[in-house]
Amino acid sequence: MKKIKNKIKFLTILSMLIVSFGIAVTSAYAQSETPVTFSVSAIIPENQIDKNLSYFDLKMEPEMTQTIQIVITNNSNEEITSNIQINAASTGTNGVIAYSEHGIQDKSMEYSIEDIAEVATPEVVIPANKSTTVDIKLTMPKESFDGVILGGVYVTAESNIENEEVNENGFEIENKIAYALGLKLTENEKQVEPNMNLKSIEPSLEAMRTAMNIKLQNSEPIIMKNVMIDAQIYKKGENEVLHSAKTTTAEIAPNSSFDFVVDWENTKIEPGQYRLKMRIEYEDHYWEWDEEFEIKDDKASSVNDDAINIEDEFPIWIIIIIGAGILSLLLYLAFIFGKRSKKDEEEK
Structure with missing residues (x-):
C-alpha cells in the first residue's frame, strides 16, 4: 500500500512538471517570434572601491546620502515592463549567495540594505530596443559600522504584448525574466572576525526526498567564500557514519542563516537519538561541533x-x-519423506 501511495505521488508530481514545462515553452514562443531579453548595468560612481567591477562596491560614510543609477536595456522587439526591487543578500541551501528574496532579515543583521536604498521608480515601461535609467537613493545610518552591508538590485521584466490564442486556450501566460546586480557598501577597511553558529537540526524534504537540515548562521557582516563544510550523522552510540555531506565551495552572505542539507539517500528517517559531527573551515578559521x-x-x-x-x-x-x-x-518435509521411504522399504 505504501509503494502504491508513493507511485501515485510520483506520477502526480511528474504530471504537474510536464504541464508546467508545456506552459513554460508556450510562454517562451507564443508571445513573439523574438524572445523578451533585457540587460542591467551599473553606472559606476566616483566612490566605487574597485572600478573594474561591474556591480556597485561603494565606500560610504555615516549619514551619507547618494543617488546611484542603473541602466535597463530592452533588447527585444516588444515593449516591456520592468520592476526594480532592493533585496538584502541571503544564503541559499548549502551555501549560495542570492538576491531574489525581499524582506529576509537575519536576527544578527544590524542594518539592512532594504532600509538604506530606495528606488525612485520601482516600475518602468521600456520601449522596444531602448534603454531607461533608474535612480536609487542611498541614505546611510547615523552610526558607523564595520564590515559589509550586502544586497542586490533585483530587476524583473515581462512582455506587455498579450497573445489572444493562448488566452483563449485558458492559460495565463507570463513571459518574465529576472536579473540581479550586486550592491555592496562599506565604511572602513577594518577586518571583521567571522563567526559561525549551529542553530538547529531538523528532518526535512528536499526535492521530495528525505533529508536532514542543519541550520547554520553567519552572525557577522562579512562575506565568506570557498567555505568548507563537512557533516557526518551517526546513530547515538555507534561509530559507523549513517549519512554525510561535504562541500568546499560554499559562499555565505553577511548576517545570514541557511540550511546545510544532508541527504538521507531516499531511505526512511527513523525516530531516535542521533549524533552530528561537523566542521567548517574558512581561511585560517574553523568551527567544530559534536552534538x-x-x-x-x-x-x-x-x-x-x-x-x-x-x-x-x-x-x-x-x-x-x-x-x-x-x-x-x-x-518437516525431510522428516516426512524420510518416514515414507523407510515405510516403503519395510513393505518390500
Whole structure:
C-alpha cells in the first residue's frame, strides 16, 4: 500500500512538471517570434572601491546620502515592463549567495540594505530596443559600522504584448525574466572576525526526498567564500557514519542563516537519538561541533509520509522469522519423506 501511495505521488508530481514545462515553452514562443531579453548595468560612481567591477562596491560614510543609477536595456522587439526591487543578500541551501528574496532579515543583521536604498521608480515601461535609467537613493545610518552591508538590485521584466490564442486556450501566460546586480557598501577597511553558529537540526524534504537540515548562521557582516563544510550523522552510540555531506565551495552572505542539507539517500528517517559531527573551515578559521539530537516520531512520520519513492528497509527480525519458518518447513518435509521411504522399504 505504501509503494502504491508513493507511485501515485510520483506520477502526480511528474504530471504537474510536464504541464508546467508545456506552459513554460508556450510562454517562451507564443508571445513573439523574438524572445523578451533585457540587460542591467551599473553606472559606476566616483566612490566605487574597485572600478573594474561591474556591480556597485561603494565606500560610504555615516549619514551619507547618494543617488546611484542603473541602466535597463530592452533588447527585444516588444515593449516591456520592468520592476526594480532592493533585496538584502541571503544564503541559499548549502551555501549560495542570492538576491531574489525581499524582506529576509537575519536576527544578527544590524542594518539592512532594504532600509538604506530606495528606488525612485520601482516600475518602468521600456520601449522596444531602448534603454531607461533608474535612480536609487542611498541614505546611510547615523552610526558607523564595520564590515559589509550586502544586497542586490533585483530587476524583473515581462512582455506587455498579450497573445489572444493562448488566452483563449485558458492559460495565463507570463513571459518574465529576472536579473540581479550586486550592491555592496562599506565604511572602513577594518577586518571583521567571522563567526559561525549551529542553530538547529531538523528532518526535512528536499526535492521530495528525505533529508536532514542543519541550520547554520553567519552572525557577522562579512562575506565568506570557498567555505568548507563537512557533516557526518551517526546513530547515538555507534561509530559507523549513517549519512554525510561535504562541500568546499560554499559562499555565505553577511548576517545570514541557511540550511546545510544532508541527504538521507531516499531511505526512511527513523525516530531516535542521533549524533552530528561537523566542521567548517574558512581561511585560517574553523568551527567544530559534536552534538547529540533527537528525532521524534511525529516529525519523522510527517517527513516520511510526504517523501517520494522512499526505500523501505526490511526489518532484520522479519528476515530471521521467515528464514526460521523456511528451515522448519524443510526439516518437516525431510522428516516426512524420510518416514515414507523407510515405510516403503519395510513393505518390500
